[in-house]
Amino acid sequence: MLFCKECGAQLKEGAAFCPSCGTNVKTHESERIDQTRQQIAPAKKMSKKKKLVIAGISAAVVILFGAYKVGEHFTDKNRKIENFEMALIEGNTENVAKLLNTNDPQLKISETTVKGFVDYYKKHPNEVNELINNLQDQSTYIDNNTNKKSTSSFFSEDDLKNGVVNLKKDGKTWLFYDNYTLEVEEVYVSISTNYKNTQLSIAGKEIGKADKKNFEQTYGPFLPGIYKVEAKLKTDFVDLKKKREVTLIDVGSKVNIDMYLEGEEVTVDMESFDPTIKAELFIDGKDVKINPNENPTFGPVLTDGSMKLNVEATLPWGKVKTNEIPISSSEVEINLGQSKDLQETIFNQVVSYSKEALEAYTSGSADKVTTATNRNKEDILERIEYLQYREEYYKGQYLGTTFAIDSLNVEYNGEQWEAEVEVLQTYNEAEYYEGETPQLEKNEVNRVYTLVYNEENKKWLIETMDYSYGYGTDNVKEINEKEPKTYQTSWGNSKITDDKSQQIASFVEEYMYASVDAINAENFSIVEPYLDSSGKKYNEQKEYTAYLNEKGITEELLNIEIKEVKKLDDTTYQVTSLDEYKLMYSDGTDKTTSFKTVQKVKIQSDGSFAMNELISTDEQ
Structure with missing residues (x-):
């Protein structure tokens, strides 16, 4: 389509002159053709160097733009929050340690130290949402308050919660981007314990040692989380230990932890001993090199019955080692009667006396009694005289004795050693008078025997025999006669009645x-x-x-x-x-x-x- 160069009117195909102004169209066409030729004339070729410069500039623009976008991606605060959430859910201590920061130079963050933190949120998964939601609220708050130069004062405001972990703006990174950190709050603990030299540890790491009794000390900082706290005291008697799992999640406050060890000073009651006697104390079978007769108090030890003690003493009748006694209180009474060797000696002596006494009553003489003191022999003779005076006769068999083991007690009375034991004795017997026929019947008698140790004869002798009301124990020992001997009064003239x-x-x-x-x-x-x-x-x-x-x-x-x-x-x-x-x-x-x-x-x-x-x- 052609137009008049002078007036701009449209020209018809083949017209020689402009119908509006009369301008010669041929001249105009020639000029247009020349202009067109000038426009479509071939351009000069670009040099190789110029092409390389242009390509380099273009590539740099693309790279810089891409790098900017990559940096923007990696420094995005919301992405950091998402990564932190994923690390917590997965329990990935390595990633959690990389993402957390602290402004406390004493608080060390590592894969090891964040374990308790991660364990807490594993155990309380519902609190992960609460933690992440709070960080997201902080992120939104920061976006809406970009005019503020610092976020340090954000979290003191009423509408934003300060949490266990907080989102903090911390200057620029890579020159272009705002830097954000997930800053964890620190916690402190106060640990108290009762014994000096008690070693204290948290999460398997020793943190201190008590330098006095009733010790208390504050330790920290620690990351929030679940920790195992241990107190340990090694003594000559026992290793006292106490372990507790504690939760340190209330940031901004000090947690008090009681690590008092359950040990007590224990006193061995040796009042029944001769004070000159040498004795040795054994704890759980180990000689602890203490003479309880001189130093009766020792410890600390456990008093829950899990530990046992016994005493070995050199006594006039030989070396005696008591049975083990559970330590269940702060005072333990030692009874030398609870020694198997001594029990056997005492029990056999009572059996022998029981038969010798029947021999004396029926023969009318105490000459053959070897197991009694002179005082007891006098009592036997008085009884014989009484029976003879009343003309009472006896026929019977000694069948045996049941000994109440727990009743056997041995003590020093200030002058001599005494032993006492309760028994149940069984007989087939009858007491009768002149002219009667004895009918034997089984008879059981509860008695208590008192024995004294005769150092001259080196033996235990029966001092007294009294009636008792019986014993209330199932811990007994029976010594029965296999072939009971029959004893019958020989000093009277017994007659058979009708x-x-x-x-x-x-x-x-x-x-x-x-x-x-x-x-x-x-x-x-x-x-x-x-x-x-x-x-x-x-x-x-x-x-x-x-x-x-x-x-x-x-x-x-x-x-x-x-x-x-x-x-x-x-x-x-x-x-x-x-x-x-x-x-x-x-x-x-x-x-x-x-x-x-x-x-x-x-x-x-x-x-x-x-x-x-x-x-x-x-x-x-």
Whole structure:
């Protein structure tokens, strides 16, 4: 399409002149062609050097732009928060250590020191979200407050929370970018312990040593997290240890940790010892080189029963080592009786004495007694004289003795060594009078024996033998006779009685038990068949039963021994017995007492027996 050069009017194809202004079109066309030719004339070739410069500039622009974008990516604060979140979720201590910073030069951040931090968030995964959300809120806050030169004062404001880890703006990096760090807050701990020289450690690293009793010291800084705290004290007796897992997550505050060791000073009670005796103390089988007779207090040790002690002492009868005793309190009493060798010696001596005593009572002589003191021999002779005076005879067998092991106690009384033990002794025996036939019955007797050590004879001797109420322990030892010997009084003229006397003796025993049953059941009819309704005994028995019932007193017949059945006439017999009762009162108390009872028994017209009269009853 052509236009007039002069007036700009459109020209038709092939026109020689402009229809508007008359300008010669040929001249115009020639000029246009020349201009076109000038425009499309070939350009001059660019030099190789110029091309290289242009290409270098272009590449540099591209590289710089790319580098800027890469730097922008790697320094982006939100990306740093995302990487931190991922490292926490994965438990990657290496990455967490790389991402965390601190402004405290004493707080060292490494893969090792961040372990407790990572462990805490593993154990509390819900708190990871809380931590990350807070960092994201801080990031948003920073974006909305770009006019502020520093973020150091951001987190004191009411609308933004200061957390365990905080996002901080820290100058420029690589000249162009804002630098952001994840700054962790430090924590401190105060540790207290009770013994000097106790070693303290956190996360397996020793941090201090107590330089006095009741020690307390503040340690830190530490990263927030979960830590194992340990206190350890090595003594001559035991290594005391205490371990605790503690959580240090409350930044800005000091955590108090009690690492008191559970050990105590313990005193060995040696009051029962001769103070001149040399002794050695053993803890868990180890000789700790302490003479408890001179230095009875030692420690610290555990008093929870896990540790045991025993004492070895050189005594007049030889070296004695006690059984091990659990340390369960701050005072441990030593009982030399808890030595197996000594137990065997004492027990065998009691067995020997028990047989020698029967030999003396039945022979009328204490000459063969080798296991008793002179005092005890005198007691035996007095008993023999009493039996001879009463014309009481004995026939029986010693069957054995059950020893209460825990009751065996040995101590020094200031002049000599004494031992005491409770026993249950068993016999087949009978006591009888002139003209009676002894009927052996099994009899068990609770006794307590006292022995003294005779240094001249180098042996333990029986000093006393008394009755006891028995022992309450299952820790016993039985020593029984395999072939019991029979002992019978040889100094009297014992005669065999008739069958009638034996029948009457058995009847009286039955009556005595029926009497107790009637009292305890508050039912007189139980004993009524045994009574002569025309005799004095009938009303006396009825009144006595009613009296005890009114008072709330019950009875237990512990033992009855028929001592004599004496014929008075063809229908009347006099029966003497020794009776032992236990009386139980309504207030819960009880009393054991013995009586010598003399009663009359009548033979009824049908040949049966009946209690007729109580002649006498004397408390023994």
